[in-house]
Amino acid sequence: MTPSNSDNTSEAIVVSGLEKRFGAFTAVDKISFSVHQGEIFGFLGSNGSGKSTTIRMLCGILTPTAGVGKVAGYDIVAEAEEVKHAIGYMSQKFSLYEDLTPLENLRFYLGVYSVPEDRWEERREWVLDMTRLQEVRNRLTRELPPGWRQRLALGCALLHRPRILFLDEPTSGVDPITRRHFWDFIGQLAREGITVFVTTHYMDEARHCGRIVMINEGRIVASGSREEIIRAACPERPDADLNDAFIALMSGNNRRGAA
Numbered sequence: 001m002t003p004s005n006s007d008n009t010s011e012a013i014v015v016s017g018l019e020k021r022f023g024a025f026t027a028v029d030k031i032s033f034s035v036h037q038g039e040i041f042g043f044l045g046s047n048g049s050g051k052s053t054t055i056r057m058l059c060g061i062l063t064p065t066a067g068v069g070k071v072a073g074y075d076i077v078a079e080a081e082e083v084k085h086a087i088g089y090m091s092q093k094f095s096l097y098e099d100l101t102p103l104e105n106l107r108f109y110l111g112v113y114s115v116p117e118d119r120w121e122e123r124r125e126w127v128l129d130m131t132r133l134q135e136v137r138n139r140l141t142r143e144l145p146p147g148w149r150q151r152l153a154l155g156c157a158l159l160h161r162p163r164i165l166f167l168d169e170p171t172s173g174v175d176p177i178t179r180r181h182f183w184d185f186i187g188q189l190a191r192e193g194i195t196v197f198v199t200t201h202y203m204d205e206a207r208h209c210g211r212i213v214m215i216n217e218g219r220i221v222a223s224g225s226r227e228e229i230i231r232a233a234c235p236e237r238p239d240a241d242l243n244d245a246f247i248a249l250m251s252g253n254n255r256r257g258a259a
Contacts, residue, residue: 042209088157
């Protein structure tokens, strides 16, 4: 099936009035934004702000209560399965099979993503080289350090060469060196034209993002470049950084419960 939007559009993701309610609780409250093709887009917020709920709706995992969303030209409700095959998704919680080896995990996800079998060896070797896991390809995944498991999860998300990559807190719990290598690789993917949508609550990682949206209690409280957000949130502080802006924005809108 071809995307319902033109492939020539410069927007990889378009969201308008997106809302998700769980009973009486509104986790995501009528948010709107767009993401350009080939950019690293940061979706920032504290724990419980609505980041993961939003990313799951965009990936076709959760059905929105209201609003419209298109990812890679596909409607996230009517064409949820097409969305899933057009994207790569790395969830916040490690989701691979720890009782399988890296090689076995890769074989499994090659089938999940319906990659033609004549491409399996090339894709498998590409991921093992890219993630620097060749030497441990036959070890049980549960025996690998957390940073190595994260690299494997990213590799599995890239097996089918998606146009858009969703990363939900991808560096949570890994050491600073692994975080740096992770972001170096994300930058390489963006230079190759892959759109990267990343959620994080690490403000230092936002320097890698071309544009940022900040969400708090399900609502967007800021959007723009890092510099624009800092100036708007801390107009009287020329020495302010993104941490200061984040604190100002989050503390100014904390009337609801966690999402």
